Amino acid sequence: MSVQVWTFLFVGVTFTLYLAIAWFSRVSDTKGFYVAGQGIPAIANGMATAADWMSAASFIGMAGLISTLGYAGGMYLMGWTGGYVLLALLLAPYLRKFGHYTVPDFIGDRYRSNAARIVAVACAVFISFTYVAGQMRGVGIVFSRFLEVDVNIGVYVGVAIVFVYATLGGMKGITWTQVAQYWVLITAFLTPAIAISLQLTGTAIPQIGLGSELLGEGTMLLEKLNQIQADLGFSSYTEPFIGSWNKLNVFCVTLALMAGTAGLPHVIVRFYTVKNVAAARWSAFWALLFISFLYLTAPAIGAFARYAMLDGLNGKTEQELPGWFHSWEQTGLMLWMDDGDGRLSYTGGDRADENELFRSGKLGSAEIATIKTDHQKWLSGREGGRDGRAVLRQAGLAGPDRDIIVLATPEMANLANWIIALVAAGGLAAALSTASGLLLVISSSVAHDLYYRIINPAATEAQRLLVGRGVIGVAVVIAGILGIYPPGFVSQVVAFAFGLAAASFFPAIVLGIFSKRVGTYPAMFGMIAGIGFTATYILGSVYGGWSSWAFGIGPQGIGVVGMAINFAVTLGLTPFYPAPYKSVQELILSIREPEGAPPALDIDSGA
Amino acid sequence: MAPLILYERSAIIRAESSEPLMPHTPDERDPRVAAAIDRYWKKNVTIMAVLLVIWAAVGLGAGVLFADTLNAYHLGGYPLGFWFAQQGSIITFVVLILVYAILLNRLDKEHHRDLAAGDGGAA
Helix, strand or coil, rough: CCCHHHHHHHHHHHHHHHHHHHCCCCCCCCHHHHHHCCEEEEHHHHHHHHHCCHHHHHHHHHHHHHHHHHHHHHHHHHHHHHHHHHHHHHHHHHHHHHHHCCHHHHHHHHCCHHHHHHHHHHHHHHHHHHHHHHHHHHHHHHHHHCCCCCCCHHHHHHHHHHHHHHHHHHHHHHHHHHHHHHHHHHHHHHHHHHHHHHHHHCCCCCHHHHCECCCCCCCCCHHHHHHHHHHHHCCCCCCCCCCEEEEEEEEHHHHHHHHHHHHHHHHHHHHEEEECCCHHHHHHHHHHHHHHHHHHHHHHHHHHHHHHHHHHHHCCEEECCCCHHHHHCCCCCCCCCCCCCCCCCCHHHHHHHHHCCCCCCCCCCCHHHHHHHHHHHHHCCCCCCCCCCHHHHHHCECCCCCCCHHHHHHHCCCCCHHHHHHHHHHHHHHHHHHHHHHHHHHHHHHHHHHHHHHHHHCCHHHHHHHHHCCCCCCCHHHHHHHCCCCCCCHHHHHHHHHHHHHHHHHHHHHHHHHHCCCHHHHHHHHHHHHHHHHHHHHHHHHCCCCCHHHHCCCCCCCCCHHHHHHHHHHHHHHCCCCCHHHHHHHHHHHCCCCEEECCCCCCCCCC | CCHHHCCCCHHHHHHHCCCCCCCHHHHHCCHHHHHHHHHHHHHHHHHHHHHHHHHHHHHHHHHHHHHHCCCCCCCCCCCHHHHHHHHHHHHHHHHHHHHHHHHHHHHHHHHHHHHHHCCCCCC
């Protein structure tokens, strides 16, 4: 069977599975809808958190990023896992003890203010939409790569499927679907990694393979990779702090991703769904353990694929090139613009002008065809010819698309067609699971915090559930529109969401738990200052063309400065404002106290 | 666990009102219970601080700040700084959370025993 048939089969089977799970876990009350009835076992919640967490960017984009960045790729690995330590130690158990539905709920009650609640709702919705746009785009990309349909059709399918299972089952449906999605995505990620590790190094464990000798070469894989990179003009794979990725930038991006991870509302809210505080702690452990299976494997895939790419393609003629090159060349993820010698050359750095490998990026097929024709004319010295290499280099499209690293690995390792199709299903699972978690945050922020807690406190259970479902429906459609007209590069957009979360929620929640003194206004001004600064800087430097004026920190790492501003503003203003009410101080004491007593607050279950 | 309605819904809607959110529970006024909770919180903060120091030292320290120095050493085929950035830090993070979960859940139990030994307190 062909890859396409297998893909249709796998996508069909997994989508049916997700819908079936949603049907069996459909809910009829708001507690089920927002926090899955708080009855999810720790280990299942860990899997759900892992799937919720690992997005299209983790699955498709990250290994590719590591592959091109080398050492500096570690900032994504450390940032996206290190944040869990902060989350587990500083936030999760206390928020579970607090016992509410949403992050704005905590902010609103801890700071006793609807204004603070509204600021938190705005932050949660803004962060979630930034993030979800990338996921919907990811669904579209997977569809277009594997099923050769238009990206937009993929987005429509994604919207439809999430719409059904998120509105039907709420958090409960989403949780159990995510458990299934975890297994799909991790199997899809590990299988090709193991295969290519066996092929290159003879060991089945990719993490050991990465530190081993190449089969038949007698040199360490990483050493060999460094040597090839140097020969071809690229910078060293394992040496840190090259070019703009200096120590300061790597440090800031890593820390921003860590604090951002801990402040992302769709991750935090997962800890509300378990039975008790002890389960919340265990669930943080399970979550990071399950996540680490993918995160420890991604660097191996990155390096293996980099080696296969540089070693397997350079100097090869059309006939000698491997089959996977030809199949992925058709997708535009790779383009070969020969200089006339008939041999491919993939170089970079100070040898960048010899490079013949490009990608089509956002250029349409007509534009690419023109460039190719002009290039042929140029090669044969006819009139009207243009060097296609120069054109693409100018457009910033040198080198293959990063996404190819994960997408093409199964073929590099000569795996069967069904495994290639499994990767497609895995990518979809990663994108859908994250999208649904984010959409639920948007729904609960608007329907619970805004509608129920502020606009219509007298709303009945049925009304609230209806509004919750309605908001999720609207949010899915908006997410779809953002997926069709994406605001930027998938992984880039996602990385910004972390800076925003780090600069807004993280300080407010940490100070809310660990300080009894911090009051409403300082916290609110802190959040506004932090997210305002970070958003302005990101928009300014990405779209406004500002140069990085804050000590050379790029837009991805600027969340750290935003976070520092938030802490500084909050703590600086605190002495000038009154301490929280006694009742709030008691609330803080009660969330710090170990369990045994009933949860700090539980407004709904008595009804 | 028996759910309680601990405060009136209106209290949080009228956000800036000064009504107490929660009534005092008797055990919180008991100085012995208060002292036990205080001890618990101090131990918790100590465990947390130690684990966070390890977190920062391994992740931000070995993985970033000292990565260039550590790269002079090797672990198998891995330069050490590179290994910390792409493998070692992640493994450490998983272990840190595991240790935290074990220690804190044990501390919770100790605290409850502590209270029970006192006067059959809150647990």
